[in-house]
Amino acid sequence: MMVFAAGLGTRMRPLTNDRPKPLVEVAGKPLIDHALDQAQAGGARRIVANVHYFADQMVAHLAGRGVVISDESDEILETGGGLRKALPLLGEGPVLTLNTDAIWTGPNAIARLRAAWDPDRMSALLMLVPPDRALGHTGAGDFTCDEEGRLTRGPGYVYTGAQIINPAGIETISEEKFSLNLLWNQMIAEGRLYGIVHEGGWCDVGRPESIPLAEGMLNGG
Numbered sequence: 001m002m003v004f005a006a007g008l009g010t011r012m013r014p015l016t017n018d019r020p021k022p023l024v025e026v027a028g029k030p031l032i033d034h035a036l037d038q039a040q041a042g043g044a045r046r047i048v049a050n051v052h053y054f055a056d057q058m059v060a061h062l063a064g065r066g067v068v069i070s071d072e073s074d075e076i077l078e079t080g081g082g083l084r085k086a087l088p089l090l091g092e093g094p095v096l097t098l099n100t101d102a103i104w105t106g107p108n109a110i111a112r113l114r115a116a117w118d119p120d121r122m123s124a125l126l127m128l129v130p131p132d133r134a135l136g137h138t139g140a141g142d143f144t145c146d147e148e149g150r151l152t153r154g155p156g157y158v159y160t161g162a163q164i165i166n167p168a169g170i171e172t173i174s175e176e177k178f179s180l181n182l183l184w185n186q187m188i189a190e191g192r193l194y195g196i197v198h199e200g201g202w203c204d205v206g207r208p209e210s211i212p213l214a215e216g217m218l219n220g221g
Contacts, residue, residue, distance in 0.1 A: 001039055001044035001045075001046065001047045001048070001090075001095065001096040001097070001098065001110075002047075002048050002049075002050070002070075002082075002083055002086055002090060002095055002096070002097040002098070003032070003035055003036065003039065003047055003048070003049040003050075003067070003097075003098050003100060004049075004050060004079060004082060004097065004098070004099050004100060004161075005020065005022045005032055005049045005050060005051055005058055005100050006050040006051055006052035006053065006072050006076055006077075006082060007020075007021055007052075007053065007076075007101075008021075008052075008053050008076070009021030009024075009053065011206045011207050012024060012101075012206065012207060012208060014208075015208055016053075018054075019054055019057060020051075020053045020054040020055075020057055020058055021053075021100070021101060022035070022058065022100040022101075023054075023057060023058070023061060024205075024211075026103055026205060026211055026214045026215060026218075027214070027215050027218050027219075030061070031100050031101060031103075031205060032049070032058075032061070032062075032100045034100075034103055034104075035098055035099070035100040035102075036065070036067070038098065038104055038108065038109060038110060038162075039096070039098055039110055041108050041110070041111070042096075042108045042109065042110020042111040042112075042113075042114065043110065043111060043114060044096055044110055046068070046090070046091070047066070047067045047068065048067070048068045048069075048070050048086045048089045048090055049062060049067050049068070049069060049070065050069075050070040050071075050072050050077075050082045050085070050086060051069055051070070051071060051072060051073060052072040052073055052075075052076040053076070055071065055072075055073040068089050070082065070085055070086040070089055072085065075177070076177070077176065077177050077178075078177050078178055078179050079097075079179050079180040080170065080173065080175075080177075080178040080179050080180045080181075080182055080183060081175070081176055081177045081178050083095065083097065083165075083167060083170065083180065084167070084170050084171070084173075087167060087170075093166075094117065094119065094164050094165060094166045094167075095164070095165055095166075095167055096110060096113065096114070096162075096163070096164050097162070097163055097164075097165060097180075098110070098161060098162050099160075099161030099162070101161070101204065101205050101206050102160060102161050102202060102203060102204055102205060103201075103202070103203045103205055103214040103217065103218065104160075104198070104200060104201065104202055105200045105201035105202075105217060105218065106198065106199055106200010106201055107198070107199050107200055109127045109160065109162045109198055110162065112127070112196065112198075113125055113127055113162060113163065113164050113196070114164070116196050117164050118194075119166065121192065121194065122164075122166075122192055122193075122194045123165070123166045123168070123187040123190065123192035123193065124163055124164065124165040124166065124183070124184065124187055124192070124193050124194070125163060125164045125165075125194045125195065125196065126143070126151065126159055126160075126162075126163045126193070126194070126195040126196075127159075127160045127161075127162040127163060127195070127196060127197075127198050128142075128143065128145070128157035128158060128159060128160060128195045128196065128197050128198065129157065129158050129160055129197065129198050129202045130156075130157055130158070130197070131155075131157075131158055133201070133202065134158040134160075134202060134204060135201070135202065135203035135204065135210070135213045135214070135217060136203045136204040136205060136206065136207070136209075136210035136213050136214065137158055137204040137206075139155075139158070140155030140156075141154075141155045141156045141157050141158050142155075142156075142157065142158055142159045143156055143157050143159065143195060144156035144157070145157055145195050148194075149194045149195055149196060150191060150193070150194055151188065151193045151194060151195045152188055152193075153188065157195060157197065158204075160198060160202050165180070165183070167183075169183065169186060170183055201217045203217050
């Protein structure tokens, strides 16, 4: 499983002036610890985290926790480039990925993705929420979804930052730094990008003002 932890956290300033965003605390616990709890409770065993901004802090925080480090301290590679660099550490086959800037309640997202994964039909399976349940998030959504769960671009559902993806084809992308959106676009063209909807709470913790929203959600507010 890949946990994305290398971002610059510019939207989270000033809290990220002296630390990486994954070490910003929500309800007394760093964001990355919330993500690792979600991952481990969902059955993820081998976990790789990429690091770049304040990489030394991230490495120290994760020391002794069984998390393998993918070092991007020289140059940040974005989600696609970061996943491609980490593949030798992750091993073969489909990969779970999880962003660290969200808080979850309700059914475990990782477990649900694993249970719904169908490699015969899918090249990626994304966890989604409707915009009216996307706390801390602005916008009309990223994807529309048909009756079978197949995704296309357009307003309708918000991507939560959790997915299973088959990285086959990632080596054909010429850019060194790129977003996974490029791979998703290929899958959409092939009719192989799918989504399911999270049944619990979700909060995008990308800005300081989202922290009290996430803490209220965790407290049942």
